Amino acid sequence: MKKIFRFVGIALLLAFVLIQFIPNDMPGNEAVKGMDIFEISDIPEEVSVHLKNACYDCHSHAVNHPWYASIAPASWLVAKDIREGRKELDFSAWGSLSLRDQLKLLVDISEEVHEETMPLPIYTFMHADARLNSEQREAIIRWAESYAEALLE
Amino acid sequence: MMLSMISLTAFAFLLFSAFQADVQSEKTMSVAEATFEIPEDIQNILDKSCFGCHNVDATSDKAKKKLLIDQMHELSKIKLVAALGDIRETVENGDMPPQKFLDKFPDKALTAEEAEKLKDWAGKAADDLLK
Known part of the structure; x- marks a missing residue:
């Protein structure tokens, strides 16, 4: 029995070392200047801090890669989340979006923040500063709604 | 006497303001309604592949929460633009109708031409x- 445990332990360790050599295409931070939502609009501070902490690590080209982003298999998950996150919404490319896409995304933001599907629970588990209380969620929703209204004017 | 007159005037003013606000909101609503109409060919596609789950009387709460085709004209302009964006995105990604549904009803699938049209x-x- 002891031998089996030792064998499994060594096999797992070996697998862990080996997977570090599998190439992982981690998305970079190459943003187009002047297109970020922060460069285009005035975002109230009570909202901006939460957008940066809770959203920007997947939904922008200003990602702060966490320490585990270079350790497989966590690095694979980080890369996948960033790729998928940017595909849905990229705050760094906000200025390149059409008005209709901006409006749709603002509605999406307010719905997902309201339904607490965003930020992802797995992300907030690792990042305490990304956890949003109801007051902070309300502030983001209010901002998204008023920004959408302002875009229509 | 004077006090009653003032109160009566204030009450009448409030009543008038409330009435005006109602008229105003009706106007806004009718503007939105007037500018949004689903053409017949699109309605036929929606009826075939989407309406079964996305109408007020449907059974799937999840589908109803996402989109109610028969209530789209009641949405605010922003929500309507977002709903149209969702339709576009969903069709583009090939996410709708869901595969599980298509396994049961393969004839409800969108053809490439219908998807493009939608x-x-x-x-x-x-x-x-937005014009």
Whole structure:
């Protein structure tokens, strides 16, 4: 029995070392200047801090890669989340979006923040500063709604 | 006596303001309604592949929460643009109708031509609303 445990332990360790050599295409931070939502609009501070902490690590080209982003298999998950996150919404490319896409995304933001599907629970588990209380969620929703209204004017 | 007169005037004023606000909101609503109409060919596609789950009397709460085709005209302009964007995105990604549903009802699948038509319409309708 002891031998089996030792064998499994060594096999797992070996697998862990080996997977570090599998190439992982981690998305970079190459943003187009002047297109970020922060460069285009005035975002109230009570909202901006939460957008940066809770959203920007997947939904922008200003990602702060966490320490585990270079350790497989966590690095694979980080890369996948960033790729998928940017595909849905990229705050760094906000200025390149059409008005209709901006409006749709603002509605999406307010719905997902309201339904607490965003930020992802797995992300907030690792990042305490990304956890949003109801007051902070309300502030983001209010901002998204008023920004959408302002875009229509 | 004077006090009653003032109170009566204030009450009448409040009543008038409330009435005006109602008229105003009705106006806004009718503007939105007037500018949004689903063309017959698109309605036929929606009826075939989407309406079964996305109408007020449907059974799936999840589908109803996402989109109610028969209530789209009641949405605010922003929500309507977002709903049209969702339709476009969903069709583009091939996410709708869901595979599980298509396994049971393969004839409800969107043809490539229908998908293209739906996407074009959703984009154009959103742009028209924003003109």
